[in-house]
Amino acid sequence: MQTADIRARWLDFFGDRGHTVVPSASLVSDDPTLLFTVAGMVPFVPYLTGLVPAPYPRATSVQKCIRTLDIEEVGKTPRHGTFFQMNGNFSFGDYFKEGAITYAWELLTTSESDGGYGFDEKDLWVTVYEEDDVSFDLWRRIAGLPEYRIQRLGKDENYWSTGQPGPAGPDSEIFFDRGPAYGADGGPATGDDRYVEIWNLVFMQYLRGEGTGYDFPILGDLPKQNIDTGMGLERVAFLKQGVENIYEIDQIRPVLDRAAELSGRRYGVDQDDDVRMRVVADHVRSSLMLMSDGVTPSNEGRGYILRRLLRRSVRSMRLLGVDAPTFTELFSASRDAMKAAYPEVESDFTRIHNLAFNEEETFLRTLASGTSILDLAVSKTQDAGVKQLAGDTAFLLHDTFGFPIDLTLEMAEEAGLTVDRDAFNSLMLDQRTMAKADAKAKKTLLADLSVYSAFRAKGETIFTGYDYLDTDTTVLGLIVDGVSVSSAVIGDIAEVILAETSLYPESGGQEADAGSIVGNGFDLEVLDVQRPVKGLVSHRVRVRSGEVGVGDAATSVVDSEYRRGATQAHSATHLIHAALREVLGPEAHQAGSDNRAGYMRLDFNWNKPLSAATRTEIEGIANNAVRQNLEVSTRIMPLDDARALGAMALFGEKYGDTVRVVEIGGPWSLELCAGTHVTRSSEIGLINVISESSVGSSNRRIESLVGIEAFNDLTTERAIVNELTSNLKTPREQLPERISELLASLKAAEKRIAEFESAALVERVPALLAEIETIGDLRVLIKDVGALKSSDDLRSLVTTVRGRIGTDAAVVALAANVGGKPAVIIGTNEAARQHGVKAGRLAKVAAGVLGGGGGGKDDLAQGGGSDLGAIPAAFEAISRSLWP
Template sequence: MQTADIRGRWLDFFADRGHTVVPSASLVSDDPTLLFTVAGMVPFVPYLTGLVPAPYPRATSVQKCIRTNDIEEVGKTPRHGTFFQMNGNFSFGDYFKEEAIGFAWELLTTPENQGGYGFRESELWVTIYLDDDEAYRYWRAIGVPDNRIQRLGMESNYWSTGQPGPAGPCSEIFVDRGPAYGADGGPATDDDRYVEIWNLVFMQYLRGESTGKNDFQILGDLPKKNIDTGMGLERVAFLKQGVENMYEIDQVRPVLDRAAALAGRRYGADHDDDVRMRIVADHVRSSLMLMSDGVMPSNEGRGYILRRLLRRSVRAMRLLGVDTVSLPELLPASRDAMSAAYPEVKSDFGRISQAAFAEEETFLRTLASGSTVLDLAVAKTKKANKTELAGPTAFLLHDTYGFPIEITLEIAEEAGLSVNRDAFDVLMTKQRSLAKADAKSKKTTLADLGVYSPFRALGETVFTGYDNLRNESTVLGLIVDGESVTGAVAGQTAEVILAETALWAESGGQEADAGLIVGAGYELKVLDVQKPVRGLISHKVLVLSGEVGVGERATSVVDESWRRGARQAHSGTHVLHAALRQVLGPNAHQSGSYNKAGFFRLDFSWNQALSPATRTEIEEISNNAIRDNLPVTTRELPLAEAKALGAMALFGEKYGDVVRVVDIGGPWSRELCAGTHVSSSAEIGMINLISEASVGSTNRRVESLVGLEAFRDLAAERALVSQLTSSLKTPREQLPERISDLVTSLRAAEKKIAAFEARALTDRVPALLSTARRVGAVTVVAEDLGVLGSPDDLRVLALATRDRLGTDAVVVALSAIAAGKPVVIVATNTGARAAGHKAGSLAKTVAGILGGGGGGKDDVAQGGGPNGDAIPAALQAVVAAISR
């Protein structure tokens, strides 16, 4: 049974039983505590927790998921995958345990020729929570024998978010693969023989705080009992396809086979090679799916995880003996395997492959540079007659150079060295602990969102600001310091929840509106507008005067000048995006944006700098579109219809079933966008590109001023040009040539001055030579030169004096106030160093007397400090040290 068939049977089964089929959400999660969608229930959390009213009583989905906490286990077990698909069915206060158990058993045991999965009842095992007798009765009622129902503890069979809130027991379904795969005894043995394929969560209780992982208290029943179930699509696929693990199913195996062919290895012949091929197959597919949802390689957040996956796959190919680029072969194999289920991986492959291939080439260069650092470390370790490479060195290579520890181990072993893995692991554990602590602190803040639940239950906040800049509404709620209150007085900062608002909440890259909220006897200054939960708008305000209370009438008033600038910037972003794609092609796809009154920036996928000519062309196309006064229209359409019209969906944005399409000049620029816009392109006024730079190996960023701000910037440049033409008495068109001539003349003058200064320094050497004296067997020059331009001048004099004193032992110590600070340069020759007089040691002596620091090499070193009055004593200390 192919993976696509398993997926289709799931959706058909639950759709026939009254479930709304919900398309997979993006791998980029809405939850601020999560980098990715890690489970099928994540998109439904607001409904399951009651934070947002569910739009349907029951739903089903096949959700794309990414988990990286077990990345080191990928390839080693039959079921650990980074990317996986979770089949889920959900009930929001509708059905509960009996129906959920019945649905699961029916779908699993119905014969394949009747639309089910055709598992034999005798191979299915069930686990339940210790005291969940209700679930036990339902499983027994549908025919599961007592000896195949096992009761397990909270660690395995109890669900909660880890925070106070919804919780409940679980029931899991396992498939027995038979005695060839392990010992008898059921899932309680925790053996690979029993593969968990389905988890049924019975969300029925409200839990409290806890001091440990599982010692929380149950406070009572939830107002509504919910069902959240998940079946692992890949796990069912490898069981139904008769293969050994998830890496061998139809959606993954083609990449594995291509990796084997490139490496000239046979899958199944060597355990270590098999693990590497499975890592490649998993990570290439996971990277493909992440990039199809707009994630790009970077050094932080989601981009860092993607970069790690790509680099682990390259590293695995290297360990298989492939030192050249491999993604141009591997990525298309994954695309072909996944495109039937996810057509976007094929339609977006140009953009995806460009970024992936660039990342591989970058990492291969990183491996080369890291190898140089590692080779030096190996040589240093051997020179010290040690057999173990230091753990901090291995961690530096991993953390700074992106050099995998496995490659460090491999190269060290080839050189006859081991690696202090314990020290490396300590540093890695410390790094992970810091990351986990940060994630935990972020997760704790999520609990505060519960304060919005009563207001969200009243319905969605209506945004009226597309057509009106004022709107009268009602104060539904007030929040001060995270607590719901009935009123707020002058001087307080509060959050205001209105039934309707004309003020734009920050989203879609557009900054929140500025403005006021006013009512009878009070005035509130709007500091920020946000959407803390889906469908709810919250206004952060400062109470300027009076007192505002819940239930009062309130008028939201948008700052008209601010909104005009924001509309210009947002529409300007669309215009520039269209111009970029016109010049660079469809792979130049927007990957992020930010706009506010008078300014916008736009990130787009591209891997090289734009030439001045290209920048000018893009800017000119943009301003021609503004000059042509293209109509700007908006309309609401079903998502599928909008995409069929060619409307561009931007990565990182979330869209509902009905979307807002913004056209500028018809299809010239057609994007899905909920932001505020001008009514015709001429209202943008002007686009003035002010910068273009890299934001990663595969992304560029342009910044632009728009409207009046663009004009002001150009006016400032005009004033500057006017000043230059006046000062240089040169026409504007001749300024570049005139400035170039001046620069050339200046450089020539600087060279002459440098030559004169060098000659002047050289002329001082004979006088210094005349001060030389014998201190024991050493010729010593120790002189204070007063004031010099720089420490480099002092160094030149010291070296020149040393070199003119012959081959006998010579020490030169010269001091000066250079660049405003006391400095001493010490220089020694070979004879002095052979006698034990090293410049670095003498410089430290000097620095101690001057109250500062110093040091350097044995032949030349520098010391200094704030105490200039001590220079004579410092020079005398050098002479004393030599005499000793």
């Protein structure tokens, strides 16, 4: 049974039984505490917790998920994958345990010919929470399972909660017995890989209190009992397809086979090679799906996880003996395996491929440079007669250069060395501890979202800002320091929930409106406007005067000047995006934006700088669209209709079943967008592109000033040009040539000055040679040469004098005033070093007196400090070191 068939049977089964079929949400989670959608229930959390009223009583989905906590287990076990698909059916106060168990058993055991999965009843085992007699009895009655195949386990295995006060309840898990060839008898309680969990039924029925781990009180029953179930699509696929693990199913095996072909190694021959091939197959698929949902490689957040997956793939291919790029072949194989379920991986493959290929090339260069650093460290370790590479060296390679520890271990072993793993692990632990503390600190800044549930239960906030700048409304709620209150007084910072609002909440790259909320006896300055939960708008305000209370009549007032500027900027972003795609092609896809009054920033997928001519062309196309006074129209329509029309959905944005389409000049610019826009393109005014820069190996950023801000910037530039034409007495059109001439003259003059200064330094050498003293076996020059332009000049004097002395043992120590601070440079020749005189040690001695630091090699070293008056004392310290 193919994976696509398993998926279709699931949706058909539950769809036929009154469940609303909900498309998979993006891998990029709406939950601010999650980087990714980590479970099938994540998109339904607001409904399951009662934060947002459920739009349907029961639902089903096949949800894309990413989970990387067990990344080190990928390839080693039959069931761990970073990307997986979770089949789920959900009930929001509708059916409960009996319904969930009935549906699960029916779908699992109904024959394939009748639309089920056709599992043999004798191969299925069940676990329940040890105190859940109801579920135990239901499994006995509905499925007819013998008691020994219904195992009771504790809270650590069969109890669900969020880890915080809120919904909780027992769960029941269904396992498939793979047979005695895969492990010991005894059921799922053995924890053996013989028993594969395929379905988890969570029964949300209680309200839990504060506590840690599984030690928490049950405060009572939930108002509504909910069902959340999850079946691992890949796990069912590998069982139904008769293969050994999830890496060999139809959606993953083609990548594994391609990795084997590229490496010239056979799958199933060597255990280590098998693990590496599975890692490649899993990580390439995960990366493909992440990039199809708009994630791009970077050094933080989601982008870092993607980068790690890609680099682990490169590293695994290298361990398989392949040093050349392979992503073109591997990603093509994954695309072909996944496109039937997710057509977007094919339609957007050019962009995905370019991102992956650029990342691969970059990391291959990183591996080359890291190898050079590692080779040097290995050489120094061997020269020192040590058999263990320092842990901080391995950590530096890992943390700074992205050099995998496994590769460091392998290469060190080839050189006959081990690696100090304890020190490396300690440094990694320190880094993780800091990261966790930072994440925890950020998490505590987020208000408990449950405070919004009572307000959201009253309905969605009506946004009127597309049509009106002022709206009369009612204060539904007030929140201060995360707690719902009845009133707020002058000086308070509070959140205000209104029934209607004309103030735009930050979204889609457009920053929140500026403005105020006013009423009888109060005036509130709006600091920010956000959507803390779907359908609810919250206004963060400062109470400027009076007192505001729940139930008060109020008026939301938008700052019209700010809105005009933000609207101009957002429409300008659409024009720049369309111009980019016209000039560069459809691969130049928007990857992020920021719009505020007078300014727009657009990030787009591209891997090389734009030439000045290209940048000018894009700016010209956008401004020509402004001059054409194009109509800007908006339409509300079903998402599928919008996509059929060709409207662009931007990565990272979340869309509902109904969307708003913004069209400028017909299909030339057609995007899904909830932002505010001008009514005709001429209202934008002027678009002035001020910069184009890199924001990563695969993304570029273009920034523009818009409207009056663009005009003001050009006015400033005109003033500068006028001043230059006046001072240089040169017509404007000749300024570039004139400035080039002046720069060339300046460069020539600086060169002549440097030659004069160098000659002047050389002229000082005979006088310095005449001051050399012979003390014992050493010829010594210790001298303050006064003010010099740079330490390079001082170094030149030292090395020139040292070279003129000949073969006698000699030490040259010169000090100078360089930029108001003392500098000392010491040089020794070979004969002096044979006497044990080392420049680095002398420089440290001098620097200690000067109030700074110093050091260097035995033949030439430098020290410095902050006390010019200490130079004589530093010389005395040098002398004492030479002749104690």
